[in-house]
Amino acid sequence: MQFIVIEWQVYSLTKDPLSLGIIGLMEVIPAVGMALFAGHIVDQKEKRNLLVKCILGFSVISFGLFVLSWPTLEDEWETETILYGIYALVFLGGLVRAFLGPTIFSLIALIVPKKIYPNAATWSSSTWQLASVLGPALAGFSISFIGVHWSMCVIFGFSILALMALLQIPRKPIMNPKIGEPVFQSLREGLKFVFNTKAILGALTLDMIAVLFGGAVALLPVFAQDILHVGSEGFGILRAAPAVGASITMLGSTRFPLHKNAGKKLLWAVFGFGICIIVFGMSTYFRLSVIALFVSGAVDGVSMIIRRDDTSTKNA
Numbered sequence: 001m002q003f004i005v006i007e008w009q010v011y012s013l014t015k016d017p018l019s020l021g022i023i024g025l026m027e028v029i030p031a032v033g034m035a036l037f038a039g040h041i042v043d044q045k046e047k048r049n050l051l052v053k054c055i056l057g058f059s060v061i062s063f064g065l066f067v068l069s070w071p072t073l074e075d076e077w078e079t080e081t082i083l084y085g086i087y088a089l090v091f092l093g094g095l096v097r098a099f100l101g102p103t104i105f106s107l108i109a110l111i112v113p114k115k116i117y118p119n120a121a122t123w124s125s126s127t128w129q130l131a132s133v134l135g136p137a138l139a140g141f142s143i144s145f146i147g148v149h150w151s152m153c154v155i156f157g158f159s160i161l162a163l164m165a166l167l168q169i170p171r172k173p174i175m176n177p178k179i180g181e182p183v184f185q186s187l188r189e190g191l192k193f194v195f196n197t198k199a200i201l202g203a204l205t206l207d208m209i210a211v212l213f214g215g216a217v218a219l220l221p222v223f224a225q226d227i228l229h230v231g232s233e234g235f236g237i238l239r240a241a242p243a244v245g246a247s248i249t250m251l252g253s254t255r256f257p258l259h260k261n262a263g264k265k266l267l268w269a270v271f272g273f274g275i276c277i278i279v280f281g282m283s284t285y286f287r288l289s290v291i292a293l294f295v296s297g298a299v300d301g302v303s304m305i306i307r308r309d310d311t312s313t314k315n316a
Contacts, residue, residue: 007220028094029091048169051103055166068086129250138236140239217238245299266302279292
């Protein structure tokens with residue numbers, strides 16, 4: 001929800017698609033640069049307190065964005081100053097994001113008994129997908145009804161609620177038997193595993209290339225405001241459409257497993273994703289754009305499920 005509001009605000013201030021690219025760059029540089037090191041650090045630290053620090057960092061970032069979107073501040077400060085402040089906070093958000101995912105997954109494994117872990121993992125994944133659907137839609141409607149500034153206030157409030165809930169969880173012992181292992185030794189073992197497991201390496205590489213060159217959703221504020229002319233509500237619907245498609249695919253996979261002929265299905269899924277992005281890029285009709293994004297999310301869900309199942313099988 002926060003990233004949707006940021007995208008809308010920045011493009012409204014600049015009307016420059018390059019500014020959206022800079023936002024993505026400010027997040028991806030720290031997230032990717034710290035990704036390998038974050039996994040090692042998470043393994044070495046107590047998970048609950050580390051997650052508390054992540055949520056605190058997110059709360060500080062949310063409050064900073066709330067301040068920078070203050071209408072009075074926008075009138076008194078130059079646009080460049082506000083943009084640089086937003087970019088800096090997004091950069092910090094990328095650092096937090098690098099640690100957030102690994103810490104959450106590790107903490108769930110420590111909280112939930114092994115017997116019911118598969119059920120808990122399903123609930124966790126379903127909740128994440130539900131948030132991926134509701135977050136963009138809620139962001140779009142909140143921008144329309146209460147504006148960017150108070151939308152940021154709502155996000156800050158959510159982060160405080162998350163922090164309060166997290167503090168109810170007691171600290172958990174560190175279960176890693178390799179405490180004190182040198183960071184580069186740990187990274188070397190992880191990379192060795194990925195490159196030696198050809199199925200995982202191939203699937204990840206193929207999907208990474210498809211997503212890298214098909215990330216049209218980063219330009220959705222441009223499409224919503226200047227091409228489709230649908231406003232913030234339409235922007236929220238466009239942003240939510242891929243997540244809705246992916247959620248339906250994941251629900252369907254519980255009834256119709258995808259592990260048979262997984263390689264061919266992955267290739268077709270990536271091909272279908274590319275076609276959907278081309279259709280979306282050429283469309284000037286809102287409904288067609290929504291359908292294209294919905295189907296892109298559905299076929300991308302196929303690749304996500306195949307990668308997850310393949311990784312689980314290899315780890316087992």
